[in-house]
Amino acid sequence: MDELNRRAFLTAMASGTAALAAPAVTAKKPNQVIGIQIGSVSFLDEGTERVLDILQEKACVNTLFLASFTYGNGIASRQLPGHPLPDHGVQAYDDDFHGGNYATPHMQYYKNTVIKDVKAPDHGNIDILEMVIPVAKKRGVKVFPWSEDVWSPKVPNVEKIQEKDLYGRNARTVCFNNPDHHNFLLGLMEDFTRSYDIDGIMWGSERYGAFGNMVESVHNRNGNDPSRVTCFCNFCQEKARKRGINVQRAFDGFHMLEAWVRSCRSGQRPADGYYTTLWRVLFRYPEILAWETMWNDSVHETYEAIYKLVKSIKSQMQVGWHVWHAHSFSPFFRAQTDIQELSKYSDYLKMTVYHNLGGTRMETYITSTRNTIYGDMPIDEALEFEYRIMNYRERGYEELPYTGLSPDYVYRETKRCVEDAKGTNVQIWPGIDVDISNMDPNFSRCTPPVTKEVTLAAYRGGAQGLVISRKYSEMKLANLAAVGDALRELKIA
Amino acid sequence: MSKQEVDRRHFLRTAGALSTAPLLARGGLRAAASSNRMIGIQIGSVSFVDEGTEQVLDILQQKGAVNTLFLAVFTYGRGIAGRQVPGQPLPDHGKQEYDLNFHGGNFATPHPQFYKNTVLKDTRAPDHGNLDILEMVLPAARKRGMKTICWLEDVFRSDIPNIEQLQEVDLHGRNAKTLCFNNPNYRGFLTGLVEDYASSYEIDGLMWGSERQGALSNSLGAMHGGAHNDPGRVTCFCQFCQTKARSRGINVERAKQGFLELEKFVRAGRAGQRPVDGYYVTFWRILLNYPEIAAWEMLWTDSLRETYAAIYKTVKSAKPSVPVGWHIWHNNSFNPIYRAEQDLQVLSEYSDFLKMVMYHNCGGERMASYIDSVSQTIYGDTPKQMLLDFEYSVMNYKERSYAEIPFTGLSSDYVYRETKRALDGVAGKKTLIWPGIDIDIPTAINHSRSTQQGTKEAVQAAFRAGAPGVILSRKYSEMKLANLKGAGDAVRELGFV
Numbered sequence: 010m011d012e013l014n015r016r017a018f019l020t021a022m023a024s025g026t027a028a029l030a031a032p033a034v035t036a037k038k039p040n041q042v043i044g045i046q047i048g049s050v051s052f053l054d055e056g057t058e059r060v061l062d063i064l065q066e067k068a069c070v071n072t073l074f075l076a077s078f079t080y081g082n083g084i085a086s087r088q089l090p091g092h093p094l095p096d097h098g099v100q101a102y103d104d105d106f107h108g109g110n111y112a113t114p115h116m117q118y119y120k121n122t123v124i125k126d127v128k129a130p131d132h133g134n135i136d137i138l139e140m141v142i143p144v145a146k147k148r149g150v151k152v153f154p155w156s157e158d159v160w161s162p163k164v165p166n167v168e169k170i171q172e173k174d175l176y177g178r179n180a181r182t183v184c185f186n187n188p189d190h191h192n193f194l195l196g197l198m199e200d201f202t203r204s205y206d207i208d209g210i211m212w213g214s215e216r217y218g219a220f221g222n223m224v225e226s227v228h229n230r231n232g233n234d235p236s237r238v239t240c241f242c243n244f245c246q247e248k249a250r251k252r253g254i255n256v257q258r259a260f261d262g263f264h265m266l267e268a269w270v271r272s273c274r275s276g277q278r279p280a281d282g283y284y285t286t287l288w289r290v291l292f293r294y295p296e297i298l299a300w301e302t303m304w305n306d307s308v309h310e311t312y313e314a315i316y317k318l319v320k321s322i323k324s325q326m327q328v329g330w331h332v333w334h335a336h337s338f339s340p341f342f343r344a345q346t347d348i349q350e351l352s353k354y355s356d357y358l359k360m361t362v363y364h365n366l367g368g369t370r371m372e373t374y375i376t377s378t379r380n381t382i383y384g385d386m387p388i389d390e391a392l393e394f395e396y397r398i399m400n401y402r403e404r405g406y407e408e409l410p411y412t413g414l415s416p417d418y419v420y421r422e423t424k425r426c427v428e429d430a431k432g433t434n435v436q437i438w439p440g441i442d443v444d445i446s447n448m449d450p451n452f453s454r455c456t457p458p459v460t461k462e463v464t465l466a467a468y469r470g471g472a473q474g475l476v477i478s479r480k481y482s483e484m485k486l487a488n489l490a491a492v493g494d495a496l497r498e499l500k501i502a
Numbered sequence: 503m504s505k506q507e508v509d510r511r512h513f514l515r516t517a518g519a520l521s522t523a524p525l526l527a528r529g530g531l532r533a534a535a536s537s538n539r540m541i542g543i544q545i546g547s548v549s550f551v552d553e554g555t556e557q558v559l560d561i562l563q564q565k566g567a568v569n570t571l572f573l574a575v576f577t578y579g580r581g582i583a584g585r586q587v588p589g590q591p592l593p594d595h596g597k598q599e600y601d602l603n604f605h606g607g608n609f610a611t612p613h614p615q616f617y618k619n620t621v622l623k624d625t626r627a628p629d630h631g632n633l634d635i636l637e638m639v640l641p642a643a644r645k646r647g648m649k650t651i652c653w654l655e656d657v658f659r660s661d662i663p664n665i666e667q668l669q670e671v672d673l674h675g676r677n678a679k680t681l682c683f684n685n686p687n688y689r690g691f692l693t694g695l696v697e698d699y700a701s702s703y704e705i706d707g708l709m710w711g712s713e714r715q716g717a718l719s720n721s722l723g724a725m726h727g728g729a730h731n732d733p734g735r736v737t738c739f740c741q742f743c744q745t746k747a748r749s750r751g752i753n754v755e756r757a758k759q760g761f762l763e764l765e766k767f768v769r770a771g772r773a774g775q776r777p778v779d780g781y782y783v784t785f786w787r788i789l790l791n792y793p794e795i796a797a798w799e800m801l802w803t804d805s806l807r808e809t810y811a812a813i814y815k816t817v818k819s820a821k822p823s824v825p826v827g828w829h830i831w832h833n834n835s836f837n838p839i840y841r842a843e844q845d846l847q848v849l850s851e852y853s854d855f856l857k858m859v860m861y862h863n864c865g866g867e868r869m870a871s872y873i874d875s876v877s878q879t880i881y882g883d884t885p886k887q888m889l890l891d892f893e894y895s896v897m898n899y900k901e902r903s904y905a906e907i908p909f910t911g912l913s914s915d916y917v918y919r920e921t922k923r924a925l926d927g928v929a930g931k932k933t934l935i936w937p938g939i940d941i942d943i944p945t946a947i948n949h950s951r952s953t954q955q956g957t958k959e960a961v962q963a964a965f966r967a968g969a970p971g972v973i974l975s976r977k978y979s980e981m982k983l984a985n986l987k988g989a990g991d992a993v994r995e996l997g998f999v
Contacts, residue, residue: 255751280926281841284896288842292800298793305790343779344786386895394892397884398782428778 041501042357042438042474044072046155047481048085049111049129049137054099057144060481063097065148067490069502073145074155074211074359074476077138078127078197080108081159083447086131087482092446095485103131108161110197111137112154118200121192123166138205151208154201157331158183158214172240175219175263180237182216185307186244191314198315202322210319211359213331214311217342218304219263220297223270224287226377227335227370232274235267240304248307254299262294274380283384305345309354316354329357331440331476336360337367337422338374340398348426352433359476362422363442364463365455368413371395372406400425413453416466423470438474439467443484443492457491464495539998540936540971541989542570544653545978546583547609547627547635552597555642558978561595563646566974566986567993571643572653572709574977575636576625576695578606579657584629585979590944593982605629606659608695610636610652616698619690621664636703644704651707652699655829656681656714670737673717673761678735680714683805684742692809693816700820708817709857711829712809715840716802718795721764722785724837726868728875733768736761738802746805752797760792771878781882803843807852814852827855829938834858835865835920836872838896846927853933857973860920861940862960863952866907869893873904898923911940911950914959921967936971937964939989941981957988958995965996 045068051060064070076085086106088094094102109129113136119125142152160167160183170190172180183190194212201207219238226232241263246256269290273279279286291297316328330351335342351358363370375383375392383391392406400421404412419439426437441463444455467475477484477492496502543566549558562568574583584604586592592599607627611634617623636652643650658665660679668688670678681688692710699705715725717736723729744754767788770777777784789795814826828849833840849856861868873890876882881889890904898919902910917937924935939960942952964972974981974989993999 253751253753280923280929282838282896282898285838285841288839289845292796292803292839292842295793295796295800298790298796302790302793340780340783340786341790343783344790347787385898386892390891390895393888394884397888398780400780400883425778 042072042151042476043069043496043502044074044153044438044475045070045477045481046074046076046084046479048076049132049135050085050087050103051098051480051482052137052141053132053135054087054482055097057141061144061148061150063486063489064481065150066493067486068477068493069496070477071149072151072153072208073141074153075111075137075141076157076480077112077154077201078110078156079159080161080164081157082106082108083159084155084157084480085111089446089483092450092483095444095483097486098482107131108159109164111135112139112201112205114197115200115204118196118203119193120196122189122196123169124164124189124193126165138201138207142206146206152205153209153211153327154205154207155211155213155331156197157212158216173242173245174237174239175241175260175267176236177241178237180239182239184240184242184244185304185311186240186248187242188244191311194311195314195318198319199322202319202326207326209327209329209356210315211329211331212312212315213333213359214308215333215335216308217333217335217339217345218301220266220301221335221339221341223263223266224378224381225339225341225374227338227374230373230376232270232377232381235270238263245303245307249300249303252299252303254296254303258294259296259300262290262297263300265294266290266297270381273384276380278384283381287382301341302345309350312351313354327356329355329359329435329438331359332361334361334363334367334370337362337399337418338371338395343399348429348435349433352430352435355435357436357438357474358426358430359438359440360422360426361440361478362419362467363440363445363478364416364419364459365413365442365453366445366448367418367442368404369410369448369452371403371414372409375406410449410452413459416459416462419463420466420470423467423472427471427473436473437471438476439470439472440476440478441467441492442479443477443488445479446483455485455488457487457494460488460491461495464492465499468495468499468501539965539993540570540934541566541568541993541998542572542651542936542971542973543568543978544572544574544582544973544975546574547630547633548583548585548601549596549977549979550635550639551630551633552585552979553595555639559642559646559648561983561986562978563648565983565990567990567999568974569647570649570651570706570971571639572651572973573635573639574655575610575652575699576608576654577657578659578662579655580604580606581657582653582655582977583609587944587980590980593942593980595983596979601629606657607662610634610699610703612695613698613702616694616701617691618694620687620694621667622662622687622691624663636699636705640704649706651709651825652696652703652705653829654695654708654710656710656712671740671743672735672737673739673758673765674734675739676735678737680737682738682740682742683802683809684738684746685740686742689809689812693812696813697816697820700817700824705824707825707827707854708813709827709829709855710810710813711831711857712806713831713833714806715831715833715837715843716799717761718764718799719837719839721761721768722839722879723768723875724839724872724880725833725875726836726871728872729772729878731875733765736765743801743805747798747801750797750801752794752801756792757794757798760788760795761798763788763792764795768879771882774878776882781880785880799839799843807848810849811852825854827853827857827934827936829857830859832859832861832865832868835860835897835916836869836893837876841897846924846933847931850928850931850933855934855936855971856924856928857936857938858920858924859938859975860917860964861938861943861975862914862917863911863940863950863956864943864945865916865940866902866909866911867945867949869901869912870904870908908946908949911956914956914963917960918963918967921964921969925968934970936973937969938973938975939964940976941974941985941989943976944980952982952985954984954988954991957985958992961989961992962996965992965998
């Protein structure tokens with residue numbers, strides 16, 4: 010495999026050389042971040058210069074959000090297997106994707122953690138930051154290492170940082186209150202900040218606490234297994250006690266909530282209704298809410314710790330967060346995503362407003378609640394209620410997966426976030442959907458006209474930057490160009 | 503002439519009148535004796551004083567097929583005592599004038615030995631002089647085979663001696679008009695009062711009711727008429743509650759901070775200032791940031807439940823055969839948060855019966871009023887009709903539109919569903935469900951009014967759902983006889999008499 014990667018790399022470097030010979034794209038100097046999320050494989054497959062040419066020419070990109078640490082193929086790797094390959098890059102799936110740190114871990118930064126062996130083996134010894142930064146800099150293109158909270162169970166020692174579920178079993182996710190995880194993240198960010206000439210960092214966690222995971226799901230139409238919600242590890246229990254939470258009552262409460270969820274999902278309508286009895290459980294055990302907030306606070310404390318650390322090393326660095334799409338669906342997650350609070354340790358927020366994928370996700374979210382929170386009502390009515398409380402005007406339940414959400418959704422979400430950030434220095438950079446592929450191939454697809462409209466909508470909503478998402482390797486060039494068309498029309502680029 | 507003298511003389515006149523109506527009484531006795539369902543009616547002392555005991559009992563038995571009196575023996579409110587509410591049309595019986603000088607209190611005789619554990623001692627209702635309504639009505643009712651259940655409610659006035667020592671304390675430290683269940687003086691008073699009734703009189707049961715809820719729901723205005731609630735005046739934050747909260751592990755300061763945040767949210771909503779993230783989301787943000795709000799709400803509710811349990815235990819100790827139950831507030835039909843707190847399985851541990859309020863006619867304007875209120879707070883994101891549809895779904899109703907319900911009331915199907923739900927709620931328990939049926943409960947003058955047919959259908963619906971009894975409400979003195987007859991017609995048609 011290393012052999013293959015090595016060869017791919019050399020091929021890519023060769024084509025990159027060819028690209029260098031071509032007239033360089035004159036970097037424009039927009040004052041706003043026009044970012045794109047991109048994984049290392051794209052540079053290797055297509056050549057660094059060539060990729061940068063495309064990004065600059067077609068989409069006016071001036072900032073790379075370079076997937077530097079992840080074990081997920083949502084932001085790294087080529088197109089997801091089973092989905093149509095785009096009109097660029099190697100025309101094959103990388104079925105042997107592994108993930109990890111695509112730069113070089115410098116071991117002095119990982120002394121305070123048992124997590125050490127995280128170098129991504131996908132491309133042999135390539136250090137993607139080392140490879141891309143100098144070329145990007147030459148063009149005036151900024152580089153932000155982009156890391157996410159997605160792990161592989163194969164990482165050595167990862168079991169020591171994994172969350173514990175309600176029954177004490179290890180989860181695949183890792184715990185923010187676990188010092189080894191916390192220190193790993195800080196070490197990683199310090200490593201990026203000190204070892205490379207980067208312009209900022211972005212980190213993201215697409216998760217929430219045990220309450221949200223029990224009663225709803227953005228990714229699973231049938232909801233999640235209510236017994237596998239997290240985290241109840243010793244570190245979390247200890248933290249809970251310090252916050253004055255009665256741990257035993259929290260456990261009791263979640264067990265009661267689990268029983269409620271299981272009963273509801275088995276088709277047993279509570280005599281007093283779903284909505285009422287959910288409230289009953291919460292009143293009986295307010296510790297459930299306290300535990301949820303503790304989980305969420307732990308993520309925010311992680312933000313803050315990363316922010317302070319990076320700023321203490323290079324104060325000019327822009328530090329911000331990818332905010333999970335769930336803020337567009339779950340009122341509970343939105344409630345916990347208080348931008349005024351986040352602004353205390355955020356230079357920018359990439360607010361996910363994926364319109365096309367949003368259709369099936371909204372449908373999935375509502376479906377997941379049909380036997381819990383919204384079990385009392387027809388699903389169309391639940392969706393209408395959802396639209397009202399989230400302030401959307403979108404299509405019906407049946408249509409959503411085939412239409413996606415509209416540019417109006419992007420406008421409303423951007424506007425909301427910009428208004429939320431008023432009076433702070435935090436900037437809102439909507440994350441827009443260009444060919445995000447992790448959905449049924451029969452569902453709606455991005456098109457150039459709508460992608461352009463979405464970009465225009467984001468700026469009409471007051472965006473102060475843009476992050477084209479999720480990854481270049483799944484984007485069609487026509488849709489990428491549509492983003493650029495909008496930016497040129499707006500004279501932003 | 504003093505008021506007491508007037509009342510005394512009036513009482514003697516009507517007491518004389520009642521002895522001249524024996525025929526009706528005998529017919530009624532037979533009807534009551536053969537009834538196999540509890541057919542109760544709420545009635546205040548003034549009706550007996552105004553119309554005569556025997557005459558009233560005749561009417562109740564003949565027209566309403568009533569076999570049980572829920573006699574308002576303790577209240578300072580005119581919802582269940584006194585004549586018709588001033589401003590509302592007087593019914594076709596009783597004295598044709600309003601009792602503008604209504605006072606309230608204990609309409610029986612307080613026996614001081616039962617009030618040693620409270621500073622609240624002087625509660626004798628002065629409305630009818632020295633009349634003891636239990637002493638007057640009990641024998642007459644018993645003679646006819648009618649039962650008499652003492653009916654008491656948690657409504658006080660502010661000029662009772664020492665009342666300030668029992669009052670709740672609001673979020674900003676001010677005394678409220680309501681009393682605190684965690685205040686030993688109030689607990690001592692209530693247990694003394696019910697022990698007095700159970701020990702001093704041959705009563706057939708006792709029903710107490712509290713139409714109140716905790717600070718969370720009150721702050722949100724989650725009740726009919728809730729738009730007028732001041733979120734700064736929610737209760738209770740007295741020293742007794744604070745001590746109890748601490749013993750439950752609640753951080754008192756954080757709870758107060760949470761309610762102050764909630765107060766700001768509600769004030770902004772009422773002023774039409776939509777939160778950027780929406781009303782529902784912002785409400786949840788406050789609740790998640792301050793779970794102590796939910797803990798405090800439950801502290802209040804648990805205190806109410808403990809009061810139920812204390813009353814139950816006291817009465818059972820004094821006279822084990824006396825059934826004890828509770829009037830459960832109409833808000834149970836509107837506010838899902840309040841309904842969540844009315845866990846019938848829990849209540850059944852100390853309830854022989856539950857009068858579940860399901861007032862269909864006034865329910866229409868009350869539902870609309872609830873919607874009006876919460877559409878400015880927790881559910882401010884949704885248009886009123888959509889919110890009402892959501893409400894109907896979560897409460898399991900199929901009723902008319904927002905624009906219509908004040909003018910139509912709720913349907914008998916509502917009564918059916920509520921009865922059925924309550925019966926399902928006590929499944930496996932011995933607690934009896936006695937739906938409270940609306941007969942002429944006042945509504946705004948241009949809004950819907952009870953009808954004979956509507957009343958009949960409501961009673962039929964309650965029994966069709968499986969109720970073992972009904973309580974005709976709120977008080978005889980506001981009911982039209984035709985509508986009372988509507989209830990009786992249903993009972994007779996069903997063959998229960």
